[in-house]
């Protein structure tokens with residue numbers, strides 16, 4: 001097992017763990033969005049989706065544990081890499097200018113959008129997780145409606161989806177690059193997919209609270 | 217082709233030794249021909265400093281024809297100055313305007329300590345090369361050319377990576393001071409050729425270990441290195457290094 005520790009304590013090894021866990025979150029985002037789009041089928045469809053999901057039982061628990069482990073890995077490594085990178089340039093440039101076509105708003109804000117997403121996930125679970133919120137007397141639609149009726153929370157949710165979009169925009173193609181999947185045949189598609197997926201996530205998830213509010 | 221002369225204000229980082237804290241000094245570069253190269257402009261300024269009994273500005277240079285990788289510092293925040301795929305020695309003063317202010321500072325990275333003024337110690341790169349940037353061959357009679365068939369595309373890709381002159385602009389440009397473009401170019405130009413495959417796994421692991429030990433940062437795919445590389449090395453080499461690394465780590469005996 002020593003070789004495992006040796007590989008994943010290197011700079012590339014750490015980044016590849018970041019990439020793999022990141023891709024896992026992208027898969028999760030896709031399924032989470034697809035499921036929640038059931039709101040556009042009406043209140044019954046939405047409640048039925050939630051019931052079917054919870055009926056998965058053990059399978060759901062396995063997925064949840066997997067996501068929590070991935071989250072711990074992703075965040076821990078992000079913090080380590082962030083401080084290592086700061087240490088690598090102890091004296092900053094007086095003039096720090098990009099040559100253009102390199103860093104983007106999204107790539108430069110990854111640590112900060114990441115932290116914001118972490119805060120959002122905390123609030124989101126506290127608001128809506130079936131482990132935390134009692135669902136015996138209320139349907140998931142009623143719970144969600146009450147949450148989003150609070151203007152402050154609604155705005156935080158909408159802003160958070162833009163933040164998630166920003167994180168995904170750099171994260172998606174970056175993950176492919178880091179695991180070594182960069183080829184002239186498909187890299188242009190992956191770069192395009194990064195932007196497309198970011199917009200879909202921001203607009204798709206962002207529309208859900210509004211759809212819920214519109215349905216009462 | 218006739219040039220004109222321009223006047224510039226130079227804000228240059230001065231540092232007497234690695235231990236010195238360093239400071240900024242302002243110089244007026246007067247009557248500089250736009251046909252002078254950037255380093256010739258520094259030569260002119262240094263000559264005036266020497267005549268005035270002051271210490272000239274130390275900067276690195278050797279070939280002055282863009283092939284050795286010795287020159288380089290940040291000009292207005294850009295390693296090797298504002299031109300694409302151009303080393304500092306190949307940058308010309310016609311790129312600048314009358315009255316411009318140029319901020320000239322050394323490459324900033326923990327792994328590249330400043331020796332004096334604009335000169336940095338890039339021996340961390342030598343350490344990476346020593347860790348695996350070679351192929352072991354038997355001595356004796358040279359092999360017949362074309363004994364080992366190499367597809368043309370592979371040869372081209374190897375040559376593209378081998379164009380790296382090891383100047384350190386990638387580290388300088390990277391917001392994380394990562395050396396991935398350099399290391400990936402050195403791994404790639406051997407990894408795509410049959411001669412380099414034998415030691416490929418060991419090479420990837422030991423060069424990456426040495427890179428980490430030298431105190432470079434971690435790549436976060438900002439692509440700044442590719443933008444500033446005077447030889448136009450592509451970040452697809454970084455992906456190849458990532459591939460070589462994971463292959464070596466998970467599927468080799470190393």
Ligand code: FES
Nearest residue numbers: 278280285287305
């Ligand atoms: S001095 Fe040789 S590349 Fe500039």
